[in-house]
Amino acid sequence: MKIVVCVKHVPDTAEADVVITPDKKGIKKEGLAFGINEWDEYAVEEAILMKEKYGGEVVAITIGGKESEDTLRRCLAKGADRAIRIEDPALEGSDAYALAKVLCAVIKGMEYDIIFTGAQAGDDGFGQVGQTLAELLGIPHAALVTKVEPQDGKAKVHRELEGGLEEVLEIQLPAVLAVQTGINEPRYVSIMGIRKAKKKELKVLSLSDIGLSPDEVGEKGSLLTLEELYIPPVEKMAEILTGAPDETATKLAGILDERGLIPK
C-alpha cells in the first residue's frame, strides 16, 4: 500500500502566552516550543500502522522552513520511508486553498492509495487542507476519521460525529483521510532513532520543482487574506478566588455551600 502523509510543524501555545507581532499578521515565535501538529502525529502513526500491516511505502510531506525538518525527521524515525519538504519565499501568506494546491502539485505525480492528513492544525485550525486536496486531486475524502480498515480497493472508515456518535462509511481508494486524535496510540521515537533516520531521503523542493508559479500561491494565489490578528476581548471573567490553596479551597467550599451545591 502506497501511503502519503501530510504533516505540519507548529508552535505549542497551550500554556505559553501568545504575543502578536507588530504587523499583526503573526505571533512571536521566540520562546515557543515547536513540534509536530497533534492531529498529524496520529495521522503519521496511522500511516505507519497501515504500512506495517499491509506493506508498502510511507512518504511524509510538509510545507515549511528548514526548522520543520524536525517534524519530518520524527516521521522518518517512526517508520516513514522518505520525506519531502516544500519551501519557497513565494509561499508566504498562502491560505489553506493555496497550500492544498501545493500539496496537490507534489502528490499528483506520485502513486498513492491513501493520503493521510490531520483533521486540523493546532495553530490556525482551518481544518480544510485535506478535503480541499482531495477535491483538487479528484478523489474522495473523509474528515475526522477515527478508524480505517482497507479492503479490496476500498476502505471502511469511521467518522466522528457530534455527541459520541460515529458514522461508518465505505470509501473508494485512493482517498484522503483526515484523521482525528485518539485514532491510535502514537509510538515513541528515540533521539537515537531520529539520528539513524538521517540516512533516509529528505528532498527539499521549490515551487518551480513542482511546476507551480509564484502567482498560484502566496497572497496572490489565495482566496482569503489575513487582515489582522488581535487578542480576543474578555467579555466575561470568572471571579478569581485568591490566596494560598487552603484559603481558595475554603472560599470555594463556602460558595458551593451557600449556593446549595453541596449535597447534605
Add this chain to the structure above:
Amino acid sequence: METIDGESFGEKYDLFVCLQCGKCTGSCPLSMRSQLSPRKHVREALLFDNEVVLDKEFLWDCTTCATCRLRCPRDLQPVEVIIGMRSILIEEAKVPATVQEALESTFKNGNPWGRAPSKRDEWAAELSLKSASEGAEYLYYVGCTPAYDPRVQNVAKSLVRVFKAAGVDFAILGNEEKCCGNEIRRMGEVGLFEMLMEDNVEIFENYGVERIVTSSPHCYNVFKNEYEGLKAEVFHYTQLLCEKLDNGLLKLTKELKKKVIYQDPCFLGKQNKIFEEPRKLISSIPGVELLEYDREKERSVCCEGGGGRMWAEATATGERTAETRVKEAVALGAEIIAVACPFCMLTFEDAVKMTGYEGKIEVKDISELLVEAIE
C-alpha cells in the same frame, strides 16, 4: 543479550565476574515489593537473548538509587544493567505512556513536566535575579522541578533568600535553562541525554560559567560525574552554604526549637558521599535537635523518586518506602523531615498525607529551614 550498540551485556558491564551472591537484590529497596531483582537481571543479561528478558514492566520500578552498586563485592553496576535494558525498550518504542510523555516533553519543552519553556522563570518573576549573561561567580542551576512544581518552587525561592543573605554572587539561566538529563539517562533515553548534555555544556560555555550550584542532587550528580566536556566546578547548594557557614558569611541566628530528622538523598549521599554538609547546616540552626534514622548515610533508604519514577507508574505493591520513612520519623519523635532534593520533597509530602500524619510532621527542604533561621 545485546545492548543498543550491539555489544554483549556481559562484556559491556563485565558481568562474567558476578558471583550471584544476591547482595544487590538484598539491598534493593524495591525487590521486596516488585519482581525487580538486580541479581536475576544480571544473570538474565548474561544468559538469555533480548526477547526473553525484555517486555517486563517492572524494569521501570528501579529508582536507580544505586545501592546495588554500592554493595556489590565485585564492583559491578547492576543499576546500569537495568538502565541498559530500558535503553533497548526505548529504542523498540516499548515505553509506558507516562514515560513517553515525559521524554517527549523534555525533547520539545526542555522539561519532563509538560510545561511551556517560556514559563520556566515564572517562579522568579518578582525576585529580580541576575541573568547568566550579566555574569556572576555562580550559576544557580534551578532544575525542572523547582522551576515548575508549585511546592518545590518554594525551595528555589528560599535558596535565593539564603544565597542573598550569605552574599553569594549568582545568576540564573531563566528560560534558557534546560533539563539536566540525569533522569533521562536513567530512563534509558541515551540519545536525548546526549543532546541535553551537548546543549547545556554549550550554554554554560557561552556564558563563561565557572561554578554551578544546583538545587537538586540529581542535577549535581549528572553535571559532576556524567557530563563530558563540562569545565565548570559543580556544587550542591548544601556544599556551598556549608562553606559560607564556615566562613561566617551565613549567619544562623533565629531559634527553631524543633526536632529535625534528615533524609539522605541517594544522589547526594550514597552516590556522591556528601553526608556531613547537610547535617552541619541543620544542626547549626539554633534550637534544632538533629535526629538520625537507624538507617542513615550509606545505609539510607531511597524515597522512590529517582530514575524516572516520578513519571513511571510502578508495579510495586505494598507500602512505599517514603511512607515507611515517615512512620519511622514519627516514631523517633521528629517534627520535621528535612530533605535536600526536589524528588524527596514530593515523595515525602505525599507519604505524610498517605500515612495520615499531616499536622504531626512536616517536610521541609534544608533551604526552607535556613530561611527561618536567618530572618
Add this chain to the structure above:
Amino acid sequence: MAEVFVLVEHRRGELRDITFEMLSGCRDLAKNLNASITAVLLGKNIDNFVEQLKSWADKILVVEDDKLENFNAEAYQRVLSHLIKERKPILTLIGHTSFGMDLAPALAAELGIPLATDCIGFELQDGRLVAIRQMYGGKVNARISFKTAPYMATIRSAAFKAEEPGLSAEVEKAPSPLTEEITTKRFLEYVEAAVGEVDITQAERIVAVGRGVGDYSDEKVRSIIEELANELGAVIACSRPIVDKGWLPKDRQVGTSGKTVKPKLYLALGISGAFQHVAGMSASETIVAVNKDPKAPIFTVADYGIVDDLFKVVPVLTEKVREAKGGS
C-alpha cells in the same frame, strides 16, 4: 435580490441546533448584504423539517432524493454545487460540524469560492466580507477577508444564538440533480459510543478533568479526584485528551464530539477550555475552574476560578466540603 444560503443540518430525523443558530445569526449580515435568507434543505421525507423551518427563513429550498437520506459529503456536494452555480447566492453558510467540515472545503474548492472555516462572526469592510475566527486554541482572533464574492463560510457551534425571527418562508422544491448512485462514498451505519454505567448528561454535579490533571491512570491522581467527586455526589467527566489517552471511556467526554451537559455544578479541573469543550458545558448553572494558567479560556466561561495547582486545591476542597456536610 441577493440570497444567503444556509445549509440545513439534520441527522436521524432531527434538525440540528446549528441550523437555527446560522439562520438567526446571519440576519444582520444578510440585511447589510441586501440579501434574503434561504434555508437549503436536502434529504428524504423531510416535510416535517419544512414546517419547523418556516418561521426561520425567507425561503426554504427543498431537494428531495432517496440518495440524500443520510449525510454523504459527495452527494451533498453535487447537489449544492449545482444549486450554487444556478442561483449564485452571495454567501453560503454551513455548520462547522463534522458534517460541514467534511463537505464545505471540497465544495468551495470545486466552485473556486473562498471559504473561511470555523467562523464566530462577520463584518463588512468597504463592501467586502470579513470573517472573524479564532486561532491558536482560542488565544487569538483573526480578521480574514474574502478576496472575491460569492463567499462561503462554516460557522462554529454556539457562536450565534438561535432566536426565532417569526418569518413565514416561501417553499420551493427543486429537482434533484443526482442522476446516478454515489459510488465513491457509501454510508453504512451509525454507531454509538459504548454506553457505560454512568450517564453524565443526567448528573446534577460534575467534576471534569482535563489535560492538566496529568496522568489520570495514576492511582493517586485518580483517588484525589474521585474523593472530591464522592463528597460532592458528583460524577466524573472529562475533556477530549483524557479520552484520547484511553484513561476514561468516550461516554464521559464533554464537548462537541462528546456529550452536552447542563448540571447545577460543573467543576473543571485542569481544563483549559477549548471551545470544543466549552460548547458542551457552557449552559451549566454554576461553573468553577481550577487551572494553573491564569489566561486559560475556561476562566471566561466560569463563574468562579482558582489559579493554582489543582492538586494543592482539591484535597483541601474535599476536606472543606466534608466539613460543610457534617456541619448541617
